[in-house]
Amino acid sequence: MSKLNETDIQGFVLRGYNLPYGRYILLRFENPDRARALVSKLLPIITTGQRWDNGKPQSTVNIGFTHRGLAALALPDATLLSFPVEFQQGMKKRADILGDTGLNAPARWDDVWHGNDVHAWLGINGLTATALDDCCSQLRSLFAETRGAVELAAQDAVSNMVDGQQTGKEHFGYTDGFGNPDYLGIERNSQPGHGKQLPDGSWAPLATGELLLGYADEAGELPAAPIPHILASNGTFMVYRKLHQNLATFRSFLDEQSAVYGGGREKLAAKLIGRWRDGTPLELAPDAPDPSIVKDPQRSTNFTYGADGAGTRCPIGAHMRRAHPRDAFGFNGKLIDRRRITRRGQTYGRFVPEGELASDAEERGVVFMVLNANISRQFEFVQQQWIEYGNDAKQGNDKDPLMGNHGGHGKFVVQGDRSATNPPLVCAHLPSFVELRGGDYFFIPSMTALGMIAMKLVDPR
Amino acid sequence: MSNINGKVYAMNAITPMKPWKTWVLRLIFFVLGHVKSLQQDLINLSFIEFARWVVVPRAGFPQFGNGQEPEKLTYDYLLFFSNFNGTWNQYIDAFSAVLSKGLNLIWQWSEKFPGSVPVTLFKEYIGRVQFDTDYYFTAYPHATANDLKAAHAVQASYDDLRSRVNSLSDAEFADAYMSFVLQVQPNLGETGEAPVVF
Ligand code: HEM
Secondary structure: OOOOOHHHOEHHHHOOOOOOEEEEEEEEEOOHHHHHHHHHHHHHHOOEOOOOOOOOOOEEEEEEEOHHHHHHOOOOHHHHOOOOHHHHHOOHHHHHHHOOOHHHOHHHOOHHHOOOOOOEEEEEEEOOHHHHHHHHHHHHHHHHHHOOEEEEEEEEEEOOEEOOEEOOEOOOOOEOOOOOOOEOOOOOOOOOOOOEEOOOOOEEOEOHHHOOOOOOOOOOOOOOOOOOHHHHOOOEEEEEEEEEEOHHHHHHHHHHHHOOOOOOHHHHHHHHHOEOOOOOEOOOOOOOOOHHHHHOOOOOOOOOOHHHOOOOOOOOOOHHHHHOOOOOOOHHHOOOOOOOOEEOOEEEEOOOOOOOOOOOOOOEEEEEEEEEOOOHHHHHHHHHHHHOOOHHHOOEOOOOOOOOOOOOOEEEEEOOOOOOOOOOEEEEEEOOOEEEEEEEEEEEOOHHHHHHHHOOOOOOO | OOOEEOOEEEEEEEEEEOHHHHHHHHHHHHHHHHOHHHHHHHHHOOOEEEEEEEEEOHHHOOOOOOOOOOOOOOOEEEEEEEEEEOOHHHHHHHHHHHOHHHHHHHHOOEOOOOOOOOHHHHHHHHHHHEEOOOOOOOOOOOOOHHHHHHHHHHHHHHHHHHHHHHHOOHHHHHHHHHHHHHHHHHHOOEOOOOOOOO
8 A cells, every 4th residue: 555645644643743741722613714714724733744854843733623513613514414423422422332430420520521612622742841832822822813712621741751751651650652553554663563463473554444534444444434535534533531540549559459469569560451560561571571672662562362361471351451452352363453543642640659649639640542433443342342341351341450440349350370479369349540531532634624624615515 | 122131132134045045055054064163263253152044945934824825935034043242233343354254155145145245235234134133031131151151160160179178188278279269260250231232
């Protein structure tokens, strides 16, 4: 397959920028004409997928719309009704499907999500805090000048720093950001373990249509997309979820359980995710972290679960093994190739190193963003069937130990062996380590589509 | 009236076949039925509790007498009946992704069968030929096939341990108990409510 037209695709879709400062601004449109005028003004500022030959820019801007936002931009009804139903409904209405109940129920979300006012999302990233602020002031003057949108809320995010250095660590202390799918045509160094597995055991990029609308997907079909097709092509859908992390609960859980677990605290932490906190995959190094693997892209995501059916290296219910089961369900991974998601997360809140006091009440977590061509087949399926349920992994109703909506009733089995340092362990009455604070489903249009929206050129046929 | 009972979904599909093709299908069934390895993929899909295809010949429909006129049917019919765990979409996606050749072998003799790939046309076809379940008994609506297999494994290990427990010294018991835990540890998932259908 030939290269994609990178200048037509929003940059955020093609790559994680890995810029340390982020701000996610949520907008409400007041009037379709003025909103379109704002979109016109934003067009030249939006960061595309064009390669950065001269190094990273100071800041980046990307945009997405909820279904209500597209309606507020007065897209034709025939177009609005052609979007997939889950996007039309929005994330809040999908709460029961997603298991967003109890502690995660919409009633407990941040205020901004309580109405149905969120029309657009602007994702801004900066190399420095100043660059981020400068970019945001520029945007805010455009809101004022066009009177196209009201800023409802701004969610700041910042990569966790250790000794002033940006790290890939999230708040629980795990190094994140190893596993993300490769797609055909996207210029990026392909890495074993990123795409899909072939019968001979090698790895190949996934079909482009698993990420982008307008291209064949893994079933050889075009993903369901709105009409006209030019509005959809080179666009995708984004799931935005603000995931609060109960850091104090997490740490005291590790303290309590490791007191009775022969493997010790760090191994228990590793068993929950499937990687040691430095990122070493348990499948490759079950006894101790190995920094040489973490540094080596040929190895850091290059593993499978097939030979560990009993879960004695990486537990069957560990987060990573659930969220991307690789060959765990047999058939060379063919059952999971259409359930892959691209993650673009960023941490928010103050990073508290181990040993310092942390409280659950502090604002802290991950702005978890997922890109996929089909929200219902990809994100919703993973969330419902693999995070909040366990049948495919043969773990019954057991949920993801860390991400599950447990509310005090969770269970996690660490499969082990006869050795003193890898014994079996059953953790019961799990609390919720992660809670949902809001979010929605967004359409991330191509540059062409943004232009069409701005110029009122969207004709359903 | 629903196709869903707890964690289980019952699918009935009936498709017409020209009678001469029925003979070809019968031959295929004969081969599939005698070569177990050909059934392996179907068996390995662990969320399928049961799946069966049966030919209903046009002369094979019941006649109740009492003035019921014999029907003149021009087609034979293929009944597909399956019980599975998980969503309808997941089931058909999996069929299409990993069993497409086998399904085509069985269903291509039915009228208007579009092939099991691409999956959207296949789903449309199944949607059209599917008929709903009138009565559905499930002994364990809160359990999947995997849950039941896991429960059997745990029970067998437990029974084995119990049968030996009185004859074991403390040290031997510790060892036997460890073996028991290692045997059952992959099989300890909870049973419970099914996720919301979508
Ligand atoms: C606070 C919330 C979360 C945290 C802290 C977290 C943390 C992690 C970590 C540390 C890894 C391993 C690093 C890597 O392989 O890249 C990982 C992998 C992953 N997570 Fe999460 N996660 C969170 C929520 C979720 C949710 C809700 C989903 C899905 C709906 C998800 C899907 C994935 C996937 C797909 C992978 C990649 C696995 C692979 O390719 O092997 N995560 N996560």
